[in-house]
Amino acid sequence: MKRVVVLVLMLGLILAGCGGLLPKGDSSNSTQDDNGKNKEGKTEIKFWSFWGSDPRKATINKIIDDYNKSQDKVVVKYTYLPWGDIWTKNLAAVAAGNPADVVINDINSTALRGLKNQAEDITDLAQKDNLEGQFSKELWQASQHEGKVYGIPFNTDTRILFYNKDAFKEAGLDPNKPPETWEELEKYATMLDKKKGDTYERIGFYPLFGVGPDIWLMNKKHQNYIDDEGKVTLNTQENINTMNWLKKWQDKYGTDVLQKYQAKFDSQQGNPFFDGSVAMIVKDQSFATQLDDFAKDIDYGVVELPAATQGEEQTSWGGGFVAEVPKGSKHKEEAYDFIKYLTNEQNQKLWAEETFDLVANEKAAEAAGKNLTGNKQQAYQTAVDNMKQTILTPVPVDAPEYFNLVNPQLDNIMQGKKSPEEGLEKAQKDVEKLVEQNRK
Known part of the structure; x- marks a missing residue:
């Protein structure tokens, strides 16, 4: 964010x-x-x-x-x-x-x-x-x-999903039917993955290309970490499940592969979505202007973020x-x-x-x-x-610097230094303490 x-x-x-x-x-x-x-x-x-x-x-x-x-x-x-x-x-x-x-x-x-x-x-x-x-x-x-x-x-x-229609066709997917749930997102990504030996020529999707873990945590629970009354909801089973889900994606591709791809994203014109080596990515709507500048030939589609489960309302984030x-x-x-x-x-x-x-x-x-x-x-x-499905996260006046306590714990989870249970419990306690101190 x-x-x-x-x-x-x-x-x-x-x-x-x-x-x-x-x-x-x-x-x-x-x-x-x-x-x-x-x-x-x-x-x-x-x-x-x-x-x-x-x-x-x-x-x-x-x-x-x-x-x-x-x-x-x-x-x-x-x-x-x-x-x-x-x-x-x-x-x-x-x-x-x-x-x-x-x-x-x-x-x-x-x-x-x-x-x-x-x-x-x-x-x-x-x-x-x-x-x-x-x-x-x-x-x-x-x-x-x-x-x-x-x-x-x-x-x-607001964060939305961009997807490569040509890659969909090549993988046998209907380009007019993008994924609607996290389960479909995983299924589509596997079909879109393209390997030559041990080398990925195309990654179907990785949820942390373009956004951080917080987007997916909010997609699942449809609210900020802290409500208007100062109640903190970080260490929940929904959030634990989401962090495990993100870890599963990371384990699938491996940190070495993901770091190489991330380096390409950081170079702008080398963005892997531009050359078709990433098939789906979460970005805000302004990404369309970059595609116009650097990848005019890509036939792409745009859709709201998939919901966590079928029938559940999806949630996106905006600033x-x-x-x-x-x-x-x-x-x-x-x-x-x-x-x-x-x-x-x-x-x-x-x-x-x-x-x-x-x-x-x-x-x-x-x-x-x-x-x-x-x-x-x-x-x-x-x-x-x-x-209509986008939430904002106004800085809580009781804990304006809460993200300095939360983000390191999310990083620790993704780096394998802590389990989701341990990292979220630590974040929960630290933010609760911060709210209590500021309210005094």
């Missing part, structure tokens, strides 16, 4: 005491008077994001330009900050009392920023415009803390980003107005079509999915449909 964002945020709490580390060229250094107005009498809104490459840069600049022309009271000034820098600099600016007015931030840590008084409460403004109805329940809830809104969802993602007003902004209402514009149906649809991001506005996502063509249309529409 993309939990590196949260690590950056934790480090940012330390760096925040170092003062206002504003980016070079930030609009706060220029044309505003003491009331935040420029020489034309317009209020300047400072907007920070990490969108610096095409097509995102071109698209956000178009939206900003359209907004600036749509009214004569506010002008938005855009600053690009590199991924990894933006969150620490945002926290430092908040601590220094000189924040941006709008910033794009991680959705799963929104509640944590609300708790720590790092984002403005925009509940009344959002309720007045009835923004809640524009987004899925999962995305809207992830943008809150204790019922108060601290950000408006901008985009999201995403919100547009929020950092605490201390001197132009909260004007900043919110721009956020409302940024997340309306028209601009969200434009963003989706230009960038292939899965946008948070549900009507815009549906419309964008219908306007795409070919395999990309299938991938995007599958992602849109899959949001």
Whole structure:
């Protein structure tokens, strides 16, 4: 999962005491008077994001330009900050009392920023415009803390299964009938495996190519490790069974083979799915753009993740980003107005079509999915449909760093250093202790 964002945020709490580390060229250094107005009498809104490459840069600049022309009271000034820098600099600016007015931030840590008084409460403004109805329940809830809104969802993602239709045909499988359960996933993978002597020329499927164990743990139990009340559910029989299932896959192929394949994945253009040496893989919908860039000739299909058992609802995981007003902004209402514009149906649809991001506005996502063509249309529409079964994992305010306790134990299990029972019991106790300490 993309939990590196949260690590950056934790480090940012330390760096925040170092003062206002504003980016070079930030609009706060220029044309505003003491009331935040420029020489034309317009209020300047400072907007920070990490969108610096095409097509995102071109698209956000178009939206900003359209907004600036749509009214004569506010002008938005855009600053690009590199991924990894933006969150620490945002926290430092908040601590220094000189924040941006709008910033794009991680959705799963929104509640944590609300708790720590790092984002403005925009509940009344959002309720007045009835923004809640524009987004899925999962995305809207992830943008809150204790019922108060601290950000408006901008985009999201979800994990889905990509499969090579030509490989299916070669193995005698119907390319229009992908696996629906974990049992079928194993059966299909065995049929798709291709060996020459002791060497794998093609691996049918390995569940930890593209995602971590947590995706499969949540697929099985349909919930995060920690609920809203602080109850920890790590050491369960369902999770033990899932870790044993993952270990069985690893034992089948062997660590040497899997490490060689993983090295190819890490090289991007050498991705084994691109050359057909892996037949199925779990990725988010944006993988379709990589296939367009590096493997145009692959005939692939896209489907939701198989469910653990027949008749059981499958579950996927997603992340995403919100547009929020950092605490201390001197132009909260004007900043919110721009956020409302940024997340309306028209601009969200434009963003989706230009960038292939899965946008948070549900009507815009549906419309964008219908306007795409070919395999990309299938991938995007599958992602849109899959949001109904996609959960988010907002950082628990009682245990914001819980993954530092869980992930090493999952690694220990996969490396054979601990049994699933031992590793999950240790993780359970450690996280319970963390929740108890933080609640005190």
